[in-house]
Amino acid sequence: MILTEDSIAKIKAKAVRYPRKKSAILPAWTVAYRQIGHVDEAIYKEISKVIGVPMVEIAEAxxxxxxxxxxxxxxYLLQVCNNISCALRGSDSMITHLENKLDIKLGETTDDNQFSLIAVECLGACATAPMVQVNMEYHENLDATKLDKLIDDLKAKKD
Ligand code: FES
Incomplete structure (x- = not known):
């Protein structure tokens, strides 16, 4: 098993809240994502057993x-919102700035496995665009200076 006993217990606790088992897929993914950092077929299989939903339905979702x-x-997964509000407020130049600072292109990961950079659709923080989600945290009202500080602070973190 990849999921820890703690994660399985959390998934079971979430699953009982829903009248339809399928409704527990996203909450289960959230638990798995927080533990592992991604979800893949091996995780779908384990979640399928825990919540009792066929694996094909989990894979479809x-x-x-x-x-x-x-x-x-x-x-650190850097998810740059590139939808309309963020685009109008400079998300394209933020992506270019991050590509240059990290020496990677969109969809890539730095050689030291510290940073991955992707563009995503609206993350619901349009009023404080442009924004980047770093793992589970939002960073909003960004500009090049704030982005530099964000990346430098993450690089300096010891945990
Ligand atoms: S468009 Fe970027 S958060 Fe909505």
Whole structure:
């Protein structure tokens, strides 16, 4: 098993809240994502057993939800919103800035496995665009200076 006993217990606790078992797929992914950092077929199989939903239904849902990485990523997953509000407020230049600072392109991970960079659709923080989600945290009202500080602070973190 990849999921820990703690994660399985959390998934079971969430699953009993829903009258339809399928409704527990996203909450289960959230638990798995927090433990592992991505969700893939091995995880779908384990979740299928825990919540009692056929694996094919879990895999089908996975094609729709891009916010859960499907393969291992760097320690910090930088998800730059590139939807309309963020685009109008400079998300393209933020992506270019991050590509240059990290020496990677969109969809890539740094050689030291610290940072992965992807573009995503609206994350619901349009009023504070442009924004980046780093793992589970939102960083909003960004500009090049704030992005530099964000990346430098993450690089300096010891945990
Ligand atoms: S468009 Fe970026 S958060 Fe909505």
């Amino acid at each position: 996975a094609t729709f939800y891009t916010m859960f990485p499907k393969k291992p990523r760097g320690k």
